[in-house]
Amino acid sequence: MARLCFDYGHGGKDGGACYKARKESNDVLSLGKAIAVEVRKCGITVDETRRSDVAVSLSERSNFENKNAYNYFISFHRNAFQPEKAKGVETYTYLNQGAKAKVLAEGIQSSLVALGFVNRGVKTANFHVLRETKAPSVLIEIGFIDNTDDNNLFNKKRNEIIKVLAKVILDKVGVKYVEPLVPTQTEIGQAIYRVMEGSYSVRKNAENQVQKLKAIGVDAKIMIFK
Numbered sequence: 001m002a003r004l005c006f007d008y009g010h011g012g013k014d015g016g017a018c019y020k021a022r023k024e025s026n027d028v029l030s031l032g033k034a035i036a037v038e039v040r041k042c043g044i045t046v047d048e049t050r051r052s053d054v055a056v057s058l059s060e061r062s063n064f065e066n067k068n069a070y071n072y073f074i075s076f077h078r079n080a081f082q083p084e085k086a087k088g089v090e091t092y093t094y095l096n097q098g099a100k101a102k103v104l105a106e107g108i109q110s111s112l113v114a115l116g117f118v119n120r121g122v123k124t125a126n127f128h129v130l131r132e133t134k135a136p137s138v139l140i141e142i143g144f145i146d147n148t149d150d151n152n153l154f155n156k157k158r159n160e161i162i163k164v165l166a167k168v169i170l171d172k173v174g175v176k177y178v179e180p181l182v183p184t185q186t187e188i189g190q191a192i193y194r195v196m197e198g199s200y201s202v203r204k205n206a207e208n209q210v211q212k213l214k215a216i217g218v219d220a221k222i223m224i225f226k
Contacts, residue, residue, distance in 0.1 A: 001043055001044065001045065002044050002045070002071045002173035002174075002175065003044070003045040003046075003047070003068065003069070003070050003071060004039065004044060004045070004046045004047070004070055004071060004072050004073075004074065004169065004173075005046075005047050005048075005049070005064070005065045005068070005070045005072070005073045005074070005133075005135065006032050006035070006036055006046055006047070006048045006049070006074055006076070007048075007049040007061050007065075007073065007074065007075040007076065007129060008025070008028045008029045008032045008033075008048065008049065008050055008075075008076050009024060009025065009028050009075060009076060009077040009078075010023075010024055010025035010028075010055075010077075011025045011029065011050050011052075011053055011054050011055050011056055012025075012053060012054045012055030012056075013055055014055050016028075016077070016078070017078055017079065017080030017145045017146065018080075018145070019080065019083065019145045019146040019151075022145055022151065023145075024077065024078040024080070024145050025053065026053065027078050027142075027145065027154065028076040028077055028078060028142070029050070029051075029052075029053065031076065031142070031158065031161065031162065032048070032076040033048070033051065034158075034162045035162050035165050035166050035169075036048060038162060038163070038166035038177075039166050039169060039170060041178060042170055042175050042176070042177065042178055043175070044170065044173065044175060047064075047068065047070075049061045049064050049065070058128040058129060058132075059128075059132075061075075061128075061129055062128060062129055062132035062133050065129075065133045065134065065135065066132075066133070066134055069134075069135075070134070070135040071135060071136075071172075071173050072100070072101075072104060072135055072136050072137070072138070072169070072172065072173070073129070073133045073134075073135045073136070073137040073138075074104075074137070074138055074139075074140065074169065075127075075129050075130075075137070075138070075139040075140070076140055076142065077139060077140060077141050077142070078141060078142055078143060078144070078145040078154075079141040079142075079143065079144045079145065080144055080145050080146045081144060081146065082146070083146045083147075084146065084147055084148065085146075085147075086144050086146075086147065087117075087118050087143065087144050087147040087149055087150045088117055088118030088119060088120040088143070088144070088150070089109065089112045089113065089117040089118070089119070089120060089140070089141060089142055089143055090109070090120035090121055090122070090123055090141045091105040091106075091108050091109040091122050091123070091138055091139070091140050091141070092105070092122075092123050092124065092125045092127065092130060092138065092139040092140075092141070093105050093122070093123075093124055093130065093137065093138055093139075094124065094125070094126070094127070094130035094131055094137060095124050095125070095126055095131075097124070097130070097136065097137065098136060100136035100172070101136035101137055101138055102122070103172065104136065104138050104168070104169070104172050105122045105138045106122055107168040107171065107172065108138065108140055108165060108168050108169075109121070109122050111164040111165065111167070111168050112140075112142065112161065112164070112165075114164070115153065115157050115160055115161060115164065116153050116157065117142075117143055117150065117153060120141075125139070127139055140165075142154065142161070163177075203222075206222050207222065210222060
């Protein structure tokens with residue numbers, strides 16, 4: 001089964017890019033951990049360079065990744081320039097990174113652009129965490145933290161960001177994303193009353209009864225009790 005390494009930029013005393021009361025380190029930790037949860041639901045192992053608001057050096061991040069064999073290393077970040085002067089997403093690979101990293105980067109980039117972020121493109125860079133890691137590696141800059149429009153998108157479409165990134169990552173390791181079940185109002189708290197019609201020890205008899213009930217317009221299904 002596939003194994004991934006997620007890296008959440010900055011942390012601890014290093015808040016990364018900051019704007020007003022917002023810190024990059026907090027944004028990427030919260031979002032990345034949520035994506036990890038979705039990916040794990042599909043049976044994938046996800047290791048994380050940090051799981052709380054602690055400082056982790058660049059060498060500690062790459063050393064962590066180097067200890068195991070990963071299908072991909074993915075580093076989560078948010079961008080900054082001058083307040084309200086730049087916006088959009090960009091995804092990086094190393095200067096001479098192979099095809100796997102490039103394909104993942106392109107998938108990530110297009111999925112975020114589809115949610116409304118400005119497309120700043122897939123780029124290459126000599127970043128430590130891309131250069132010193134063994135696995136195909138990408139670094140994502142999910143909008144500018146010093147841009148109000150990007151922050152609004154980041155907040156408003158948080159669940160969609162989690163979903164599309166989980167889908168893209170899973171697709172690249174050959175696993176289909178499992179859509180989360182959306183609870184109905186009855187499951188949230190409203191009472192519901194079920195009517196049962198008959199119990200059968202032979203499945204064929206139960207199936208015949210279901211067909212009869214459906215034929216007269218009654219919603220029916222088989223529920224198994226052991």
